Amino acid sequence: MNDDEVDRMLSRDDEILASSGFVSRVMESVRQEALVPPPIPFPWKRVVPGLAIAGLALMTLLIALAVTTVRYAGAMTARVSGPFSGPFSMPSSLFHGGIESAVTWTALALAAALLSVKLSMGFASSSV
Amino acid sequence: MSASDDQADVERVVAGDISAFEGIVRRWQTPLVNLAYRFCHDRGRSEEMAQEAFLRAYRALAQWRKDAVFSTWLFALATNVYRSELRRIPAHTVALDEVTEPADTRASDGGLEDQDRDLAIRRAVFALPPKYREAVILFYFHEMDVTSAAQSLSLPEGTVKARLFRGREILRGKLPQLLGVPRLKEAL
Numbered sequence: 572m573n574d575d576e577v578d579r580m581l582s583r584d585d586e587i588l589a590s591s592g593f594v595s596r597v598m599e600s601v602r603q604e605a606l607v608p609p610p611i612p613f614p615w616k617r618v619v620p621g622l623a624i625a626g627l628a629l630m631t632l633l634i635a636l637a638v639t640t641v642r643y644a645g646a647m648t649a650r651v652s653g654p655f656s657g658p659f660s661m662p663s664s665l666f667h668g669g670i671e672s673a674v675t676w677t678a679l680a681l682a683a684a685l686l687s688v689k690l691s692m693g694f695a696s697s698s699v
Numbered sequence: 700m701s702a703s704d705d706q707a708d709v710e711r712v713v714a715g716d717i718s719a720f721e722g723i724v725r726r727w728q729t730p731l732v733n734l735a736y737r738f739c740h741d742r743g744r745s746e747e748m749a750q751e752a753f754l755r756a757y758r759a760l761a762q763w764r765k766d767a768v769f770s771t772w773l774f775a776l777a778t779n780v781y782r783s784e785l786r787r788i789p790a791h792t793v794a795l796d797e798v799t800e801p802a803d804t805r806a807s808d809g810g811l812e813d814q815d816r817d818l819a820i821r822r823a824v825f826a827l828p829p830k831y832r833e834a835v836i837l838f839y840f841h842e843m844d845v846t847s848a849a850q851s852l853s854l855p856e857g858t859v860k861a862r863l864f865r866g867r868e869i870l871r872g873k874l875p876q877l878l879g880v881p882r883l884k885e886a887l
Contacts, residue, residue, distance in 0.1 A: 577867055577874065580820050581839045589732045593746055597724045597753045598717075604754060605717050 617694055628683065705769040713761050720760075724753055727770075731777050737836045738781045739790040740825060748784050752777035774841075774851045782833065790825075819877040823870055831866030834859050 704722065711719035731752055735745035756776055763772050824835055833852060838859070841847035849859040 574867070574871075577871055578839075578843065580816070580874070581824065581835065581870075582843070583817065585817070586729070586733055587736050587742060587745070589728045589746060589749070593728055593732070593750070594721060594724050597728075597750050598721055600750060600754050601720055601757050602717060604757060 621690060702769060706765065709760055709763060709769065712757070720757055723756075727773060731773070734774065734777060734840055735781055737840060738785060740821065741790065748781050749777070751784065752780040755780055771847065771850050774847070775853055778833075778837065778851045779853070820874065823873050823877055827866055827869060831862050831869065834862035835866040835870070838863050
């Protein structure tokens, strides 16, 4: 069986006609589709400031973490040259910072949480 | 079918005149229903699939770029709809090895009756693995034009040619057996 024979056999396929109500059914579904309001676009204008603030906060956190790590490494080096340094010794800044630094971080976290709640409520109330 | 009619209707629909879409449906209903039928071999389902294709075309009409032929765009969209639909609910197919040879239906000239032969061919095509079947269906639907078949499948021409070659090779091996014609190698 050569290619021409295969072509001839496969080319010969019955043509079917759509039923008489096909056009009206399609048009009905199209009209229904047209009645549906278009999907609400994603509110990029409102989201972008929030994303920018979140990005900034993340950057600040990373920088703070890097600074702390560098200070910790410095403190460790100083201790190595000292009389005793254990593997689990903590950075002195954490002990010296003590309650004050914990209070500062807690206050900042609370302020950030409050700000995000206020912003969310503001966006929700303005969109309704 | 005139390309300018399509373009005029598309412009009217995009401008808000929904009724202009009817012209597009009337012009393209037969090709789209037939294409769907070749994919699923079920009259009822082919109309449902074609209806879904028209609806998707209506939604995407504004995205049609006029540098492409409307029919090419429409067939590519319809082919995508049909392929996804058949992935979601596969058509009832049998493996190629399970396609049975028709029982003693030889006509007086020794060959199979035309109707039985067509049925055997359709079954054989339908039993091909999907990627070969799609290439074969679209190649013969587009009157043996590889470029159009490739555009409908959104595939490079080379890929379509390779799939077509492999699909025809499988069919060439199976068809003589299905049609009661001795294979060339066996006959020699």
